[in-house]
Amino acid sequence: xxxxxxxxxxxxxxxxxxxxxxxxxxxxxxxxxxxxxxxxxxxxxxxxxxxxxxxxxxxxxxxxxxxxxxxxxxxxxxxxxxxxxxxxxxxxxxxxxxxxxxxxxxxxxxxxxxxxxxxxxxxxxx
Numbered sequence: 001x002x003x004x005x006x007x008x009x010x011x012x013x014x015x016x017x018x019x020x021x022x023x024x025x026x027x028x029x030x031x032x033x034x035x036x037x038x039x040x041x042x043x044x045x046x047x048x049x050x051x052x053x054x055x056x057x058x059x060x061x062x063x064x065x066x067x068x069x070x071x072x073x074x075x076x077x078x079x080x081x082x083x084x085x086x087x088x089x090x091x092x093x094x095x096x097x098x099x100x101x102x103x104x105x106x107x108x109x110x111x112x113x114x115x116x117x118x119x120x121x122x123x124x125x126x
Contacts, residue, residue: 044119047112051105059123066097072124082121086113 041049048054056064075081090113092104105113 042115042119042122044115044117044122047116048119051108051116052103053116056102064100065102068120069123069125072121075121077118077121077124082114082117085117085120086110089113089116 057066057068059068061067062070071085075085087110088102089105090108090110091106092102094101
């Protein structure tokens, strides 16, 4: 009987050590981190991060291909440019930014390529 009360007492003390304020703080930190990650990535950016694009491109610096901000400076975000650049991602190409060819991404869906282009063109500084 004494062992039961001792174990029960230890469990009660252990549970009491977790205050509601600590639990509320942990929930707030977790919710903030989740919201920040959600706000940080749009669908086009997520697709880029899952693809092989980052092997040749960077958001702000030229690697093999141009930086995304440089592409955004060159092309206004018109429907015509979005379609043209989406086709270029799918079919590949060369000559616009130098002699290095861009690999074709033939399995990429046109709608996904357009989301990627819209994200890239949204990086234009106003």
